[in-house]
Amino acid sequence: MHAFRSAWAAGRLHHAWLLHGPEGIGKATLAFRLARIVLGAEDMASPEGRRVSAGTHADLLVIRRGFDEKRGRPRAEIVMDDVAPIQQFLRRTAAEAGWRVVLIDGAEYLNRNAANALLKLLEEPPPKAVILMTSAAPGRLLPTIRSRCRRLGLDPLDGSTMRAVLTGQGQPDDVIARLIAEGAGAPGRAARLALDSDGAIADFVSGTLDGTVAPSAILAQSERIARQDDGFAVFTELLGARLAMSARAAGHAGDVAAAAAQARAFRAIEDLRRETERFNLDKAVAVQMAVAVATGDDQAGS
Known part of the structure; x- marks a missing residue:
């Protein structure tokens, strides 16, 4: 400015x-x-x-x-x-x-x-x-x-500024801390992620990457996300953010191979999101494909 x-x-x-x-x-x-x-x-x-x-x-x-x-x-x-x-x-x-x-x-x-x-x-x-x-x-x-x-x-906002902005948007006090963590300093992004009001999509993303979501549950979760308004957008945004964070952490630790793998997965999911929206593809299938890319398991959701 x-x-x-x-x-x-x-x-x-x-x-x-x-x-x-x-x-x-x-x-x-x-x-x-x-x-x-x-x-x-x-x-x-x-x-x-x-x-x-x-x-x-x-x-x-x-x-x-x-x-x-x-x-x-x-x-x-x-x-x-x-x-x-x-x-x-x-x-x-x-x-x-x-x-x-x-x-x-x-x-x-x-x-x-x-x-x-x-x-x-x-x-x-x-x-x-x-x-x-x-x-x-x-x-x-x-x-x-x-x-x-x-x-x-434009640099991300700090936590106190994010809290002030989210409070001004009328976000409930009990979800502001989660939105600050997930919003990565971007109030518009945090507002979109607030659509995941119960945190279920965030939990699914975390569980998928941590290996605590059973493969049999991926199909049901992907269909739920696909039915939810803006569910697919919220899912890919959260998943991409986690992969980007992992890539940065691996890079800072000197693990170049792991950082490169996470960065490739991030780009692949960004491409998948754009192609799904561009051609109006099945979002449930796209969620399963994104899970497979993120976890390196081509059999995810099958």
């Missing part, structure tokens, strides 16, 4: 910024705050501030994954049709603040065609325009896109 505001005040604002950090850390919230600086809309009660809040500011264009009405969730990718309006938006003269802002939320979801179209804009940026991108997985962006952006990394 300070780096952006300083560049703006000095009249040396870079044309593209990449805000990266863990899922749920508040990247989109920060991106909108930066957009408000450029658009003179920091006062929420001002006409400009209200237009940004309402999504009607003429000099702000927000790009994110479209919504799949049939499946009732965001589409798997940001496609060419989603980014096509950017070029026309940047060609025209700013209507209000003299500057134009494009905010791409979740830039890692850009498919190849959309990413290449964006790259052309970054290579020849128009004057008095800034592109703000958020990403929880900047490594999935084209290297040529990353190289043209100034990066702002």
